[in-house]
Amino acid sequence: APEAQKEVKSDEPKLPSWNEGENKNAILDFVEKTTTVGSSDFVPEKDRIAVFDNDGCLWSEQPFYFQLAYAIDYVKKEAPNHPEWNDSPVLKSAIDGDINGILSKGEHGIIEVVMASHTGMTAEEFSQNVKDWLATAKHPETGMAYNQMIYQPMVELLSYLRANGFKTFIVSGGGIDFLRVWAEEAYGIPPYQVIGSSIKAQYEEVDGKKAIVKTPELNFIDDKEGKPVGIHQHIGMRPIIAAGNSDGDYQMLEYTTQGSGPRLGILIHHTDSEREFAYDSLSPIGNLKKGLIDGPSLGWVIVDMAKDWSQVYPK
Amino acid sequence: APEAQKEVKSDEPKLPSWNEGENKNAILDFVEKTTTVGSSDFVPEKDRIAVFDNDGCLWSEQPFYFQLAYAIDYVKKEAPNHPEWNDSPVLKSAIDGDINGILSKGEHGIIEVVMASHTGMTAEEFSQNVKDWLATAKHPETGMAYNQMIYQPMVELLSYLRANGFKTFIVSGGGIDFLRVWAEEAYGIPPYQVIGSSIKAQYEEVDGKKAIVKTPELNFIDDKEGKPVGIHQHIGMRPIIAAGNSDGDYQMLEYTTQGSGPRLGILIHHTDSEREFAYDSLSPIGNLKKGLIDGPSLGWVIVDMAKDWSQVYPK
Numbered sequence: 201a202p203e204a205q206k207e208v209k210s211d212e213p214k215l216p217s218w219n220e221g222e223n224k225n226a227i228l229d230f231v232e233k234t235t236t237v238g239s240s241d242f243v244p245e246k247d248r249i250a251v252f253d254n255d256g257c258l259w260s261e262q263p264f265y266f267q268l269a270y271a272i273d274y275v276k277k278e279a280p281n282h283p284e285w286n287d288s289p290v291l292k293s294a295i296d297g298d299i300n301g302i303l304s305k306g307e308h309g310i311i312e313v314v315m316a317s318h319t320g321m322t323a324e325e326f327s328q329n330v331k332d333w334l335a336t337a338k339h340p341e342t343g344m345a346y347n348q349m350i351y352q353p354m355v356e357l358l359s360y361l362r363a364n365g366f367k368t369f370i371v372s373g374g375g376i377d378f379l380r381v382w383a384e385e386a387y388g389i390p391p392y393q394v395i396g397s398s399i400k401a402q403y404e405e406v407d408g409k410k411a412i413v414k415t416p417e418l419n420f421i422d423d424k425e426g427k428p429v430g431i432h433q434h435i436g437m438r439p440i441i442a443a444g445n446s447d448g449d450y451q452m453l454e455y456t457t458q459g460s461g462p463r464l465g466i467l468i469h470h471t472d473s474e475r476e477f478a479y480d481s482l483s484p485i486g487n488l489k490k491g492l493i494d495g496p497s498l499g500w501v502i503v504d505m506a507k508d509w510s511q512v513y514p515k
Numbered sequence: 516a517p518e519a520q521k522e523v524k525s526d527e528p529k530l531p532s533w534n535e536g537e538n539k540n541a542i543l544d545f546v547e548k549t550t551t552v553g554s555s556d557f558v559p560e561k562d563r564i565a566v567f568d569n570d571g572c573l574w575s576e577q578p579f580y581f582q583l584a585y586a587i588d589y590v591k592k593e594a595p596n597h598p599e600w601n602d603s604p605v606l607k608s609a610i611d612g613d614i615n616g617i618l619s620k621g622e623h624g625i626i627e628v629v630m631a632s633h634t635g636m637t638a639e640e641f642s643q644n645v646k647d648w649l650a651t652a653k654h655p656e657t658g659m660a661y662n663q664m665i666y667q668p669m670v671e672l673l674s675y676l677r678a679n680g681f682k683t684f685i686v687s688g689g690g691i692d693f694l695r696v697w698a699e700e701a702y703g704i705p706p707y708q709v710i711g712s713s714i715k716a717q718y719e720e721v722d723g724k725k726a727i728v729k730t731p732e733l734n735f736i737d738d739k740e741g742k743p744v745g746i747h748q749h750i751g752m753r754p755i756i757a758a759g760n761s762d763g764d765y766q767m768l769e770y771t772t773q774g775s776g777p778r779l780g781i782l783i784h785h786t787d788s789e790r791e792f793a794y795d796s797l798s799p800i801g802n803l804k805k806g807l808i809d810g811p812s813l814g815w816v817i818v819d820m821a822k823d824w825s826q827v828y829p830k
């Protein structure tokens with residue numbers, strides 16, 4: 201198939217919520233050189249693959265992952281139908297709204313709450329539950345709807361890339377089915393361009409019709425070295441742009457930027473305690489240490505949220 | 516995001532390699548009614564998902580799957596570097612070109628040859644090997660390059676659907692990485708819209724750079740009830756069009772056509788022994804029995820290759 205090599209240009213200001221400076225310029229320059237026919241760095245449209253982490257990269261993740269807030273709210277709401285949940289310390293913590301009781305069990309605590317809230321139902325039922333929750337749930341600190349706490353500068357970047365022939369994908373440690381419910385409306389990214397952690401699914405008859413049922417067994421963890429593997433399995437190509445915000449994205453940025461030809465790695469550094477949250481190497485959520493140390497010498501763009509963004513959430 | 520509801524129309528003849536008749540009409544009518552704004556069967560562009568089996572649906576699969584021909588050719592070529600392969604009856608059969616010796620071991624025979632030929636290398640090396648093979652290998656009966664043995668009427672259908680706002684995906688029992696090498700050139704389907712069976716992959720350092728290495732462990736079998744599961748994992752939506760040619764596609768067509776709203780199931784029946792191959796319920800490759808029995812009452816379009824197609828392969 202002939203490669204579409206057309207340039208998409210527009211008179212609108214580019215990335216309006218990004219402040220002028222070397223980081224904004226690095227992004228604009230990269231897009232310019234990879235999409236200009238005749239440029240030595242020109243990349244055919246079919247190879248313009250851009251991958252984005254979600255939590256802390258496209259939307260907020262403090263004081264803890266929003267998907268975990270969903271899981272806890274679901275367990276609280278459904279607890280009267282599941283008296284057996286009181287026998288589990290982790291689920292009892294969820295019912296009592298004791299987030300530390302869950303997090304103190306580490307990854308296993310999170311997985312147990314996720315299994316209780318994400319499985320034993322059809323994929324359609326799960327999607328509807330998430331939709332219903334998003335319509336009413338509010339963030340405990342900002343009072344905003346969770347899907348309003350997306351980063352306007354990143355939404356602009358996604359849109360700008362697509363206007364320049366890039367395909368944009370989410371590559372998240374979070375749950376693939378949770379993200380797919382709202383990623384298209386929030387980011388313009390359709391369900392089939394969402395990659396994430398997943399549980400197993402089965403094809404079964406439910407109420408006389410065949411459906412996909414979510415079962416309580418881990419299928420894939422899309423984090424750290426899992427991210428390049430997930431990219432391989434879903435996309436089958438090495439991206440040329442990768443953006444993340446934690447050391448869980450290190451391998452994804454490494455995989456992306458070690459490819460030949462022009463490559464762009466972006467790390468979002470949470471430096472804005474006034475408009476969002478400030479955290480990095482000491483935070484259990486979105487821990488970023490190695491990326492900050494190695495990133496600059498690897499040519500990665502380290503975005504300083506407080507300095508580089510004129511706006512955080514959509515107005 | 517607002518739904519793109521524009522209709523794509525053109526003055527070119529539609530599906531020129533399809534003979535006039537009720538099957539061609541059923542396909543054209545379906546596309547017309549689902550893409551006409553104001554039609555009670557109108558489907559928003561974002562929901563226009565169409566899935567296609569590959570072997571025997573988009574290209575030929577006789578006298579045995581072309582991917583198996585690749586695997587055997589690879590084992591023959593590499594045998595001098597792997598004296599240990601002679602200790603395996605299956606691999607010895609491959610080295611001797613004894614296809615029946617492989618098939619007599621059933622699925623395990625095929626898997627052993629696939630593991631020997633598809634693993635222990637990076638994803639990039641594998642892709643290059645497949646590319647090199649396709650450039651020179653010839654089908655034993657037709658003498659054609661394998662990737663010339665694609666079905667012109669199906670290539671037209673894929674293109675017609677995309678021109679009408681559908682996203683086209685491959686959902687194959689064959690190997691996902693094998694397909695991705697050539698599906699874009701053959702069908703206009705990019706790597707990230709290919710779903711298939713897969714082996715596990717690891718993120719590792721190879722020659723000083725990080726790469727995806729294909730490892731000898733099954734990851735997913737995309738066949739029968741695996742097809743709806745694979746669709747769920749990769750696409751995250753129930754398709755509205757599904758096409759296949761064997762009972763391995765039964766669940767995919769069932770899953771697709773049991774959804775609410777307009778749905779189209781298509782089965783390609785191999786009836787043309789002169790221009791292609793004629794086979795169905797007695798063939799070990801592409802076995803089709805239940806689909807032929809149930810399909811008509813389920814409203815599935817049963818394509819009669821000899822009658823419905825004016826041309827099989829591209830000119």
Ligand SMILES: [Ca+2]
Nearest residue numbers: 253255256446
């Ligand atoms: Ca993150």
Ligand SMILES: [Ca+2]
Nearest residue numbers: 568570571761
């Ligand atoms: Ca088939």
